[in-house]
Amino acid sequence: MKLGILGSGIVGRTLGAGFASRGHPVRLGTRFPARPELRHWVHSQAGDARVVSFAEAARFGDAVVLATDWKGTEHALELARPAHLAGKVVIDATNPLDFSSGMPPRLDIGHSDSGGEQVQRWLPGARVVKAFNTVIARHMVGPKCPGAAPAMWIAGNDDEAKNEVAGLLEELGWQTLDAGALSQARLLEPLALLVLCRVVQTGRDDFLVQPLEIPATGKE
Numbered sequence: 494m495k496l497g498i499l500g501s502g503i504v505g506r507t508l509g510a511g512f513a514s515r516g517h518p519v520r521l522g523t524r525f526p527a528r529p530e531l532r533h534w535v536h537s538q539a540g541d542a543r544v545v546s547f548a549e550a551a552r553f554g555d556a557v558v559l560a561t562d563w564k565g566t567e568h569a570l571e572l573a574r575p576a577h578l579a580g581k582v583v584i585d586a587t588n589p590l591d592f593s594s595g596m597p598p599r600l601d602i603g604h605s606d607s608g609g610e611q612v613q614r615w616l617p618g619a620r621v622v623k624a625f626n627t628v629i630a631r632h633m634v635g636p637k638c639p640g641a642a643p644a645m646w647i648a649g650n651d652d653e654a655k656n657e658v659a660g661l662l663e664e665l666g667w668q669t670l671d672a673g674a675l676s677q678a679r680l681l682e683p684l685a686l687l688v689l690c691r692v693v694q695t696g697r698d699d700f701l702v703q704p705l706e707i708p709a710t711g712k713e
């Protein structure tokens with residue numbers, strides 16, 4: 494499956510590298526393809542991975558991952574051109590976070606709406622599936638979890654699209670936990686903020702993939 498990645502941050506680069514290493518041709522979209530660190534990223538990939546414009550990444554992908562800063566997401570989708578995404582699975586890894594008051598951030602949208610549903614409104618022809626938003630980037634590919642593969646929450650309105658995403662998640666080392674319709678992103682996005690708050694509080698993110706060996710309360 495050809496994969497377009499909209500976003501050149503840590504999530505886009507991590508997932509792009511993960512999919513390329515599993516044999517998927519990958520095009521990573523950005524406004525600035527010539528940036529030296531992105532050239533370096535391309536050279537460090539074993540598979541077919543290139544850095545291109547948002548529009549080219551959207552056009553290229555059979556499925557497309559959305560991994561942009563929330564405040565820039567609408568602009569990035571305009572640059573990607575919604576027509577390039579019509580009918581395609583769009584895996585929404587974003588969280589609608591507002592960092593303007595410092596750390597931890599606040600949710601920019603929620604309770605009666607979600608970033609996932611807003612992305613679907615921006616891309617009415619696409620089949621949006623929320624995924625990856627509740628885990629920290631460094632665990633997204635090949636999570637090191639003793640025993641069974643850890644579980645990744647997803648949400649979306651199209652069962653076929655969710656099956657495609659579940660297949661991709663399995664390749665990256667995850668089991669899928671289907672939260673239901675895309676409106677369940679109203680719960681998955683606050684969950685992501687809860688995870689981020691705990692990371693900020695404890696300085697650790699291994700609780701996402703390790704059995705808990707810590708007191709239920711208090712700091713490690």
Ligand SMILES: NC(=O)c1ccc[n+]([C@@H]2O[C@H](COP(=O)([O-])OP(=O)(O)OC[C@H]3O[C@@H](n4cnc5c(N)ncnc54)[C@H](OP(=O)(O)O)[C@@H]3O)[C@@H](O)[C@H]2O)c1
Pocket residue numbers: 499500501502503504505522523524525559560561562563564565566568569586587588589590625626627628629630631
């Ligand atoms: N970091 C994590 O561990 C983590 C985990 C789960 C979910 N998430 C979510 O995943 C998303 C990506 O996170 P990240 O940390 O990888 O990167 P990020 O710094 O949040 O976003 C980087 C991307 O956003 C694009 N962008 C920013 N402003 C833009 C604008 N005005 N117009 C168009 N594009 C713009 C950048 O484009 P250029 O390439 O052109 O600069 C870049 O590709 C976020 O929504 C985040 O909340 C992050």
